Amino acid sequence: MPANVTSLTPEPFARALQELTEMRWRTGISADEIGSPQRIAPHSVAIAAELVLDDEPLATGRLILLHDPAGNDAWGGTFRLVTYVRAEVDLEMVTDPLLPDVAWSWFTEALESHGCDASALAGTVTASYGRGFGEMDHDPDRAEVELRSSWTPLLDPTHPLTPHLAAWQDLLGQVAGQPPLPPGVASLPVGRIS
Template structure:
């Protein structure tokens, strides 16, 4: 997989009791010297199939990013964040079923010694059953997850052939 600039991934431990085969990665999307989003993606495989999944593969995803405090109070944020996922899957031609998940918008306020630690976050937890075979590779699902990370971070991918200009030019 060719990841977008600023996105770093690494293989992490995967769940051992959910499926006979699993692989997991974690990712961080950085902009400049700050973390914009973090996530995990797990691919589960049970050759015998799993009734709850409706197939032999399952992708489990988690993406979280800090957002403006005004965003977490917007009642439309959960639906919009969920559409980022469904649109990303559609944009990359992913064949997926049994889509499920949650969107959490939270705001925390620090007190005492933590007065300056106010934080607003949006988190998208999801899972889906991908069709994976010779005609339907895993790569589009990875690209959709990468797009979701960018959307949650407020950094959608630029169209092909478009690059950002460096900041701080005078």
């Protein structure tokens, strides 16, 4: 995970990088640092994550942390989190007109449940359906939901990044149909119905 902290790295961003490095992801999530956008903010870091259950990938996502010590009027702060998460869903779900609203509520409820101080929430939810033709005629039909969102977190010594990371991991689980369990509760193994 992120290790490129130098003496020129602003202390708030260095602290966020340290929290990202120390994040303990839930079982089944693997996260790795990837290239981050260089033109949007003076400081940035990005991760890609995948949620896997029984060797089957259930959801993927990317999370980008941007930092501009001078602040950014469009963000309303000095930090911005940008993400997308995507997962396959049942074919019946993709036609449900409430799916976008439900998926957006997964995002906002994840932030609320972890006590994240966040503002300027923005995003889109896309539900898509695909059917193969020609050489792909025998491939099964696919339905996916994708949530793209961004928000301005309040990050300072008393408002850490970790709750935002925990909320994002919960969102990844929700989109995959694997919501977080209360502490002390274990999930039972179940087969996935296609």
